Amino acid sequence: MKKILALVSSFVLAIGVNVQAKDLVYHDATQFPLYGTAVKNDSVTYTRLPDSLKTKVRKELYNLGTNTAGLYIRFSSNARKMRVKWNSTFNVEMNHMTPTGIRGFDVYALMDNGKWEFVSPARPVVNKKKCSATVFADMKPGMREYMMFFPLYDGVDSLYIGVDSAAVIEMPKVDLPKSEKPVVVYGTSITQGGCATRPGMCHTSMLVRDLNREVYNLGFSGNGRLDLEVAEVMASIDAGLYVIDCLPNNKVDALKENIDPFVQYLLSHRPEVPILFVESPLFPGCLFDRKEEGTLKEKNAALRDYYKKLKKQGVKNIYYYEAKDILTEDREGTVDGYHFTDLGYYRLAKKMLPVIKKILK
Numbered sequence: 087m088k089k090i091l092a093l094v095s096s097f098v099l100a101i102g103v104n105v106q107a108k109d110l111v112y113h114d115a116t117q118f119p120l121y122g123t124a125v126k127n128d129s130v131t132y133t134r135l136p137d138s139l140k141t142k143v144r145k146e147l148y149n150l151g152t153n154t155a156g157l158y159i160r161f162s163s164n165a166r167k168m169r170v171k172w173n174s175t176f177n178v179e180m181n182h183m184t185p186t187g188i189r190g191f192d193v194y195a196l197m198d199n200g201k202w203e204f205v206s207p208a209r210p211v212v213n214k215k216k217c218s219a220t221v222f223a224d225m226k227p228g229m230r231e232y233m234m235f236f237p238l239y240d241g242v243d244s245l246y247i248g249v250d251s252a253a254v255i256e257m258p259k260v261d262l263p264k265s266e267k268p269v270v271v272y273g274t275s276i277t278q279g280g281c282a283t284r285p286g287m288c289h290t291s292m293l294v295r296d297l298n299r300e301v302y303n304l305g306f307s308g309n310g311r312l313d314l315e316v317a318e319v320m321a322s323i324d325a326g327l328y329v330i331d332c333l334p335n336n337k338v339d340a341l342k343e344n345i346d347p348f349v350q351y352l353l354s355h356r357p358e359v360p361i362l363f364v365e366s367p368l369f370p371g372c373l374f375d376r377k378e379e380g381t382l383k384e385k386n387a388a389l390r391d392y393y394k395k396l397k398k399q400g401v402k403n404i405y406y407y408e409a410k411d412i413l414t415e416d417r418e419g420t421v422d423g424y425h426f427t428d429l430g431y432y433r434l435a436k437k438m439l440p441v442i443k444k445i446l447k
Contacts, residue, residue, distance in 0.1 A: 110169055110248035113255055115159055115234075121265060121300050122156040122236075124323045132157055132242045134304060139315050147309045147316075149176075154236035155278045156290050156303025160258040164229040165249035168193075168221040170208045175241025177215045182421050183281035185210050188239040192286035193221050194295065196231035196260060202295040205232070207284045215243075231260050233294075235286050238279030239307070267326030268300035269293065269442060272316060273364075274335045277305025280425040287428040292435035293442065299326070310335040312344035314351060321355035326446050328352055328359055333366035333385050334424070341388050353401065360445050363393050365409035369424055370417040382409075405445055411437050 116131055128137045135143075135151025152175060174189045184190075191208040208219040236242060249255050271277055271290050279288035286292075290303040302323060304316060310332030320328055330349070333341070352361060365386040372379035386409055393406045412434060413419050419430025426434065 109251045110167065111251050112171065112246040112248040115245040115247055118159045118161045118257065121158050121160065121263070122294075122302055124302070124319060130241075132236065132245070134302075135319060139319075143313055143315050144309065147306055147313060150278070150306040150309055152241040153239055153278065153307075154242050155238045155285075155288070155305055156301065157236040158291075158294070159234050159236075160232070161234075161247070161255055162229060162231050162257070162259050163249055163253060163255040164227070165253040165255060166225050166227070167223050167248075167250045167253075168225070169218060169248040170221060170234075170245065171216075171218040171248065172208075172245040173243040174210065174215045174217060174237070175243050177213070178240045179213075180239070180281075182425065183239065184283045185212055186284045187237075187279065187282045187287070189217070189237045190219075190284060191221075191237065192235040192284050192291070194233045194235070194286060196233070196262060200262065200298065202233060204286060207286075210237075231258055231262070233263075235291050238282060238285050238288060263294050263298045263300055265300045267446075268302055268323065269297070269327045269329065269446075270302040270304060270320050270323055270325045271329040271331060272304040272310065272320060273329075273331035274305060274310040275307035276334065276367075276424075276426055277303060277310070277331055278307050279303070279305065280307060281421045281427065282431055283428050287431055289426075289431040289435040289438070292431065293439065296435065296439050297442070297446075299446075308335060311340065312336065312348045314344075314347055317348045317351040321352055325356065325359050327362060327442060328356075329362045329364060329442075331364035333364070333389060336385070338381075338384050338388050341385060342392075345389075345392055349396070358403075360403045360405060362405045362407060362441070362445060363389055364407045365389060365412070367412040368409050368414055370413065370420060371423050373417065405441075407438070407441060 123134050125133050125136045132154050133152045140148050178188050186207050186209045189210040193205040194202040195205050197203050206221050208221055210217045282288045290301045294301045366382050421427050
């Protein structure tokens with residue numbers, strides 16, 4: 087009789103646990119620490135450019151600043167089930183990039199060895215700003231540290247994380263990735279994340295995990311044009327390294343006109359912060375198109391000349407990354423001849439990682 091009662095009790099308990107697991111409690115993500123942005127307490131919660139620039143810069147640039155590329159939050163939880171709800175700002179769609187990369191989220195968990203492992207994405211609802219998605223439904227028991235990367239090519243008006251009612255979701259208990267002396271990457275649509283299949287596959291997101299250090303993504307699609315206001319934002323960050331990777335968005339004349347004021351602003355306000363100049367990739371078309379090859383090589387030559395000029399002037403703590411290592415392994419790595427696939431981003435991150443590590447040391 088006792089065995090029967092014990093079995094019944096276990097069955098009832100199991101049913102209770104399952105019922106609880108189906109009941110989700112949602113938590114406003116603003117209660118968790120947000121990384122990848124220097125903007126605090128503005129009217130737009132999830133943004134990369136401050137409100138003060140709204141009337142000072144081009145509309146296109148400011149709107150791209152509200153895209154959440156490179157942003158991520160950290161939290162810990164023992165949830166068995168997790169689901170997220172969010173509202174996208176613009177409901178962006180493109181014919182060469184996945185909806186998950188444009189408007190979705192990516193969740194990673196910290197392992198005992200200090201490495202971040204991919205858990206699952208939160209895929210958006212196509213053609214709708216209001217989205218919800220299950221991250222996992224039957225996670226193995228245990229308290230874990232999570233990192234959630236935000237969408238690359240859209241904004242986020244609100245975000246809520248739902249966990250089963252028997253679970254807790256709290257502030258992170260482990261101080262990783264480190265936020266001291268972050269790496270700040272300024273660039274174009276490639277830097278912003280076009281066209282990674284999901285947010286965690288952009289090279290800046292990979293660098294966050296590989297370095298276990300905060301990385302700011304200041305990539306602005308078609309608008310990495312050396313606006314001085316962006317230099318001001320960069321200089322507001324107590325960084326460990328500035329990476330300038332915006333050549334594809336600049337013609338040679340514009341580059342020669344705008345790069346020195348941009349760099350001089352950084353040097354005058356943060357002379358202790360190293361600067362890494364990155365050449366434009368020699369895109370696959372260069373193998374066949376003489377004009378494209380000539381244009382890109384001319385841009386790279388202009389950037390290299392500027393770097394050499396600074397060196398001759400005695401400017402220290404500046405570095406240079408040549409294009410010969412970018413995309414030239416087999417000319418695979420882009421979705422359209424320009425924007426990177428996950429393979430392209432993976433190769434770029436792995437090639438830049440030792441360079442960045444050496445500079446940071």
